[in-house]
Structure formats: structure tokens, C-alpha cells
Amino acid sequence: MSGLRVALVTGAARGQGAAIVRRLHADGFLVAACDVLGDDVRETAAQYDAGTVLAIPLDVTSAEEWDAAVTEVVGRFGALTTLVNNAGVLHRAAIGDETPTGFENSWRVNCLGPFLGIRAALDHLTxxxxxxxxxxxxTGAVRAFPNHAAYGSSKWALRGLTQVAAAELAPAGIRVNAVFPGPVQTPMLDDATQARLVAQAVSGRLGRPAEIADAVAFLVSEQASFITGSELVVDGGQTLQIG
Structure with missing residues (x-):
């Protein structure tokens, strides 16, 4: 890999997404930080030198907003070489309490969003x-967790989408991989949930956002140039536990 490297990262306003922006920027990427939280993502981008990180408000469930975001990135940076579909929502409910709206919203953000992103970026990635x-x-797409019907099934669907995209896009020279974070210390998990997960963790702690960012940085790097369709689990041993 050589020349200009430009990454678009979704869910970039805080937590794991902000850590991915930080790591890719440190690796020499120009980065488009995208998030539905427009004010927050602008604050994230303001931490960097002007012209190296671009903030773009983006609802990943909107095809029109995806097209506009990709157009803005390419217009500003001249290319788009890397896409990190990090945006997601964690929604918990027992099956009997789940609603069609809650279920569908998880799928729209967690699976439809990445599909729309790949489609919008495809010509530039090619x-x-x-x-x-x-x-x-x-890890909810590796093993089943009760009360996660919407979240878990949407992530299983994203796992499948990753595999299909990897197979279909390999001839175009586009590598498609996935990271499978376990519990990570981000705003997505409230304090009580974090404490419960720490108590259960074989490693005795939660993951750090930077540790997920390190995995992403590897998968988009030239060191991973022969890796596609891979599933990199970064979970501190969570999936080793049974029951």
C-alpha cells in the first residue's frame, strides 16, 4: 500500500470510534469522522490539525446521507481508500417485550448502515x-446472549454481510474484514453493566477503546494485505466462557 490513504470512520464522535480516528490519524491517514451526533463529532475533529480530520454528520441508515458524505470526503481529500463501519446501537429487550420498531432500528443501524456505506464507497474503493x-x-455474533434478540441478530447479519462482501469484492482488490469486540469501556455500557461484566471477565477487566482501534489499524494496513474475510475477536477471553 502506498500513496494517499483516506479513511471514513462511522460512530466516530466518542468511545471506540474516536479511538479509531485517533489511531488511523497517527498512522498517517486523512480521516473523515462521521457520526449522527453532529456537534460531538465536530468536537472530536477539532482536536486535530486542520485539513487532516474532517467532521461529517451522518445518519448511517440514510442512503442519501451516505452518498453526500462520500462525495464530501472525496471532494476534500481526493480519494477514499478505507471504510470503517463502526457505528452501532446496543438495544436490549426480552423477546416478549421487544417491539417491531426496536428490532428494526437495531438492524437498520447495525447492518443496513454498513451495507449502505459499502455501496456508497464502492467505486472509490475499487x-x-x-x-x-x-x-x-x-461477540454477540459468536455466541448468544439472552435479551439481545435485536442486537445479536443484527450483528450476526453483519457477520454474514462481511463474508459475502469479502468474497464478492476480492477480485476488485478490496479487502473486507470484521473485528469482534467483547465488552469495552465506552459510553455504550452504563456503569452497572460495566461492573457486572468486569466481575464476569476472565481477564478481570474490560477492553479499552484503543485496543479495538489497534485491531482495526492492523486490518486496514499493508501488514494485513493477504487477509480478507477474517474475523478478529478482541474480547479478553469472553468467548472462552461457557454458560
Whole structure:
């Protein structure tokens, strides 16, 4: 991989997404930080030198907003070589309490959003040298967790989308992989949930956002140039536990 490297990262306003922006920027990428939280993502981008990180408000469930975001990125930076579909929502409910709206919203953000992103970026990724896509999946797509019907099934669908995209886009030189974070210390988990997960963790702690960012940075790098369709679990041993 050589030349200009430009990454678009969703869910970039805080937590894991902000850590991915930080790591890719440190690795020399120009980065478009995208999030539905427009004010927050602008604050994230303001931490960097002007012209190296671009803040773009983006609802990943909107095809029109995806097209506009990609157009803005390419217009500002001249290319798009890397896509990190990190935006997601964690929604918990027992099956008997789940609603069609709650279920569908999880699928729209967690699976439809990455599909729309890949589709919107496809022509530019095809034209890029060393193009890569990373989807943020979940250990919820490795094993079943009660009260996660909407979240878990949407992440299983994203796992499948990753595999299909990897197979279909390999001839175009586009690598597509996924990271599977376990419990990570981010605003997505409230304090009580974090305490419960720490008590259960074989590693004795939660993951740090930077540790997920490190995995993403590897998968989009030239060191991973022969890796596509891979599922990189970063969970501190969570999936080793049974029951």
C-alpha cells in the first residue's frame, strides 16, 4: 500500500470510534469522522490539525446521507481508500417485550448502515490501491446472549454481510474484514453493566477503546494485505466462557 490513504470512520464522535480516528490519524491517514451526533463529532475533529480530520454528520441508515458524505470526503481529500463501519446501537429487550420498531432500528443501524456505506464507497474503493473495509461486529455474533434478540441478530447479519462482501469484492482488490469486540469501556455500557461484566471477565477487566482501534489499524494496513474475510475477536477471553 502506498500513496494517499483516506479513511471514513462511522460512530466516530466518542468511545471506540474516536479511538479509531485517533489511531488511523497517527498512522498517517486523512480521516473523515462521521457520526449522527453532529456537534460531538465536530468536537472530536477539532482536536486535530486542520485539513487532516474532517467532521461529517451522518445518519448511517440514510442512503442519501451516505452518498453526500462520500462525495464530501472525496471532494476534500481526493480519494477514499478505507471504510470503517463502526457505528452501532446496543438495544436490549426480552423477546416478549421487544417491539417491531426496536428490532428494526437495531438492524437498520447495525447492518443496513454498513451495507449502505459499502455501496456508497464502492467505486472509490475499487479505484484505490490497497482498499480495505472493516466492519465492527460483536461477540454477540459468536455466541448468544439472552435479551439481545435485536442486537445479536443484527450483528450476526453483519457477520454474514462481511463474508459475502469479502468474497464478492476480492477480485476488485478490496479487502473486507470484521473485528469482534467483547465488552469495552465506552459510553455504550452504563456503569452497572460495566461492573457486572468486569466481575464476569476472565481477564478481570474490560477492553479499552484503543485496543479495538489497534485491531482495526492492523486490518486496514499493508501488514494485513493477504487477509480478507477474517474475523478478529478482541474480547479478553469472553468467548472462552461457557454458560
Amino acid at each position: 479505484a484505490a490501491d490497497g482498499a480495505a473495509v472493516v466492519n465492527t461486529c460483536s
